[in-house]
Amino acid sequence: MDEVVNVFLVNFPNTKGYEMCVENADGSYTILINAKMSSERQKEAYLHAVDHIQNHDFEKDYLSVQQIEAEAHGLVPRQEAKPIKTYRGNRQVEAWLKRVTSDHEKIRRQLDARWRRNNRRAEMGFDFFDSELEKLENRTE
Numbered sequence: 001m002d003e004v005v006n007v008f009l010v011n012f013p014n015t016k017g018y019e020m021c022v023e024n025a026d027g028s029y030t031i032l033i034n035a036k037m038s039s040e041r042q043k044e045a046y047l048h049a050v051d052h053i054q055n056h057d058f059e060k061d062y063l064s065v066q067q068i069e070a071e072a073h074g075l076v077p078r079q080e081a082k083p084i085k086t087y088r089g090n091r092q093v094e095a096w097l098k099r100v101t102s103d104h105e106k107i108r109r110q111l112d113a114r115w116r117r118n119n120r121r122a123e124m125g126f127d128f129f130d131s132e133l134e135k136l137e138n139r140t141e
Helices: 039-054 065-072 090-140
Strands: 005-010 019-023 029-034
Touching (some): 005 039
Parallel strands (some): 005 029
Antiparallel strands (some): 019 029
16 A cells, blocks of 8 residues: 555544544545544554555445445445546646636635634734723723
8 A cells, every 4th residue: 555644543522433534635544543442443443444545445436435334344245446537638627627726716815815804803802802801900990
């Protein structure tokens, strides 16, 4: 397995969940293992998550989570990953990527502006609160 895998022991709220595995945006994976389980059960949970990665289960968007888990536990035969449909020409792909990237950048700028505006409002609110608190403290002296 050549993939980058980050593994963390996490205190889950209960012992019903054993592990959680996610594919990150950069193509690496993160496995969260329930720290409240025995070391033997933690090892089983880790191997189960690695099995999902090795079997390319994150690419099987045509299957439900229940179907993927049934495959992982050997309840049904594994299905091979279906080929990914692609655009016919590079021009179409490049145009789509350019449009998506531009839309993403526009949304990111809007969110940054909103965050800065809300942050300034919060700072003004704290300044107002501090000045009112100071006035009250001066009255009591």
